[in-house]
Amino acid sequence: AVAAADLVILATPARVLLRQIETLGPRLRRGGVLLDLGSTKAAICQALDALPPHVQAIGGHPMCGKEQAGLDAAEAGLYRGCTFVLCPRPSAGPEALALALALIRRIEARPLLLDPDQHDRLVASISHLPYLAACALVGQALTVATEAPAVWELAAGSFRDGTRVAASDVTMLLDILLTNQRAVLAALDGYEMHLRRLRQLLAQGDEPALRQLLTEMAQARHAWARARAAHATAGSSDRAG
Amino acid sequence: AVAAADLVILATPARVLLRQIETLGPRLRRGGVLLDLGSTKAAICQALDALPPHVQAIGGHPMCGKEQAGLDAAEAGLYRGCTFVLCPRPSAGPEALALALALIRRIEARPLLLDPDQHDRLVASISHLPYLAACALVGQALTVATEAPAVWELAAGSFRDGTRVAASDVTMLLDILLTNQRAVLAALDGYEMHLRRLRQLLAQGDEPALRQLLTEMAQARHAWARARAAHATAGSSDRAG
Numbered sequence: 001a002v003a004a005a006d007l008v009i010l011a012t013p014a015r016v017l018l019r020q021i022e023t024l025g026p027r028l029r030r031g032g033v034l035l036d037l038g039s040t041k042a043a044i045c046q047a048l049d050a051l052p053p054h055v056q057a058i059g060g061h062p063m064c065g066k067e068q069a070g071l072d073a074a075e076a077g078l079y080r081g082c083t084f085v086l087c088p089r090p091s092a093g094p095e096a097l098a099l100a101l102a103l104i105r106r107i108e109a110r111p112l113l114l115d116p117d118q119h120d121r122l123v124a125s126i127s128h129l130p131y132l133a134a135c136a137l138v139g140q141a142l143t144v145a146t147e148a149p150a151v152w153e154l155a156a157g158s159f160r161d162g163t164r165v166a167a168s169d170v171t172m173l174l175d176i177l178l179t180n181q182r183a184v185l186a187a188l189d190g191y192e193m194h195l196r197r198l199r200q201l202l203a204q205g206d207e208p209a210l211r212q213l214l215t216e217m218a219q220a221r222h223a224w225a226r227a228r229a230a231h232a233t234a235g236s237s238d239r240a241g
Numbered sequence: 242a243v244a245a246a247d248l249v250i251l252a253t254p255a256r257v258l259l260r261q262i263e264t265l266g267p268r269l270r271r272g273g274v275l276l277d278l279g280s281t282k283a284a285i286c287q288a289l290d291a292l293p294p295h296v297q298a299i300g301g302h303p304m305c306g307k308e309q310a311g312l313d314a315a316e317a318g319l320y321r322g323c324t325f326v327l328c329p330r331p332s333a334g335p336e337a338l339a340l341a342l343a344l345i346r347r348i349e350a351r352p353l354l355l356d357p358d359q360h361d362r363l364v365a366s367i368s369h370l371p372y373l374a375a376c377a378l379v380g381q382a383l384t385v386a387t388e389a390p391a392v393w394e395l396a397a398g399s400f401r402d403g404t405r406v407a408a409s410d411v412t413m414l415l416d417i418l419l420t421n422q423r424a425v426l427a428a429l430d431g432y433e434m435h436l437r438r439l440r441q442l443l444a445q446g447d448e449p450a451l452r453q454l455l456t457e458m459a460q461a462r463h464a465w466a467r468a469r470a471a472h473a474t475a476g477s478s479d480r481a482g
Contacts, residue, residue: 063394063395063396063397064397064398082397083394083395083397085395110394112391112394112395114391118389118391119395121385121389122385122389122391122392122395123395125381125382125384125385125392126382126385126392126395126396126397126399126400127395127396127397127399127400129378129381130378130399130400130402130403130404131399132436132439133374133377133378133403133436134399134403135435135439135454135455135458135459136374136432136435136436136439137370137371137374137432138458138461138462139432139435139438139439139454139458140366140370140428140431140432140435141366141367141461141465142457142458142461143366143431143435144362144363144366144367144431148359148362148363150353150355150359150363151363151366151367152465152468153304153324153351153353154304154324154326154353154360154363154364154367154368155304155367155368155465155469156304156305156323156324156367156368157305157406158367158368158371158372158375158405158406159367159368159371160466160469161371161402161403161405161406162371162374162375162402162403162405162406163371163462164399164402164403164462165398165399165402165403166458166459166462167459167462167463167466168459170452170455170456170459171452173455174448174451174452174455177443177451178443178446178448181443181444181446184443185440185443185444187381188436188439188440188443190381190384190385191377191378191380191381191436192433192436194376194377194380194381194384195373195374195377195429195432195433197380198373198376198377198380198429199373199426199429202418202419202422202425202426202429203422203426205419205422207415207419210415210418211411211412211415213376213380214376214411214414214415215411216383217376217379217380217383217407218376218407218408218409218411220379220382220383221379221404221405221407221408222408224382224393224396225401225408227393228396228401
């Protein structure tokens with residue numbers, strides 16, 4: 001099947017992809033397009049670049065997903081309005097890129113071309129870090145619960161949302177973390193600096209500085225939500241038009 | 242109005258409450274019940290305990306809420322199924338507590354009696370910490386965005402949920418943090434330890450230990466969600482019965 005296809009899309013956890021690219025990739029027909037949907041891109045694009053030159057390879061990453069894994073979690077419209085990162089490899093000609101872009105239009109996602117290292121650096125802070133931050137929140141609740149199980153009764157909206165992704169598929173997340181180790185460690189270091197700044201201002205009881213910092217963050221979060229809502233609206237009118 | 246009422250409920254930010262308890266509290270009629278709905282309880286219960294003994298005081302904290310403030314954000318059914326903490330003061334007799342419990346039943350919440358210090362210690366980890374963790378996630382995204390604004394395009398579900406509460410009303414949150422400073426600092430310290438453990442295992446590439454830790458956290462998050470769903474179901478059948 002792989003040998004006959006114009007386009008082969010691989011959508012498996014990152015380290016499974018590394019093996020599949022090596023074994024399935026060379027079997028594509030001359031000029032066949034290989035698109036992967038892995039959550040990290042630097043290691044995967046290295047594997048794509050090592051393929052024989054008759055394969056046109058493109059790294060991809062749709063920025064959507066859910067904490068459930070498996071076919072039971074399949075959802076029509078999952079990609080609608082989401083950003084779909086593409087990292088075209090040197091082996092991919094303009095017609096291969098056009099094919100990938102047509103696919104993205106078809107599922108109503110928004111294409112974004114990025115360098116693989118840049119992609120990995122950005123998703124480390126915006127996606128992989130939130131996962132670890134959520135896990136550590138659960139860890140802290142577990143610590144408190146050893147002496148006071150009532151803590152679980154008190155957990156409400158902020159805990160629910162702040163820890164949702166901690167319930168994600170561990171195998172998938174391990175693949176992500178271990179193929180993006182350096183960028184995730186850097187994101188954790190940056191995160192710790194922000195936490196320490198907040199801790200310092202609270203410990204000092206420096207209310208004006210704390211208010212200013214928290215207000216900046218609240219405004220940035222509001223601005224992001226507004227921009228996201230605007231994209232969603234633009235997407236709807238595209239569909240209507 | 243306060244002087245004639247059987248029950249006075251104060252629902253304002255924590256530091257406004259401290260002032261209102263001092264000014265309005267003494268004006269209650271003999272045996273009148275004063276219930277506050279403040280998000281922290283130790284400082285507020287101290288203020289309640291300083292009232293003249295003719296007032297029956299009860300500290301309260303319904304564990305629900307939303308990131309919007311003001312009357313426009315009012316929502317019927319907001320309290321349904323949520324845990325409602327009560328910290329009855331020595332001045333409150335059994336009939337005062339019965340009145341508060343009847344109110345909680347009426348709004349279909351679940352009462353939980355706690356000591357004020359214990360309450361503050363637990364909500365520091367399960368509610369105030371998630372707020373600061375969310376703010377620091379926004380802070381890290383802002384840092385990355387200064388060099389790569391595309392990071393906002395990549396923000397998806399894990400960022401959305403992990404940072405939702407960062408958009409909360411800053412004045413309300415400042416009141417919470419500054420009236421629960423010590424417990425929040427301790428929760429931040431515990432959180433940092435969990436983050437460092439995760440960082441260490443990732444830096445070492447210790448996959449088995451990392452898998453075990455992430456699996457524990459995922460299982461704890463699943464267990465909490467299941468227990469919460471069971472409560473919600475029990476609540477529905479109560480209403481039907």
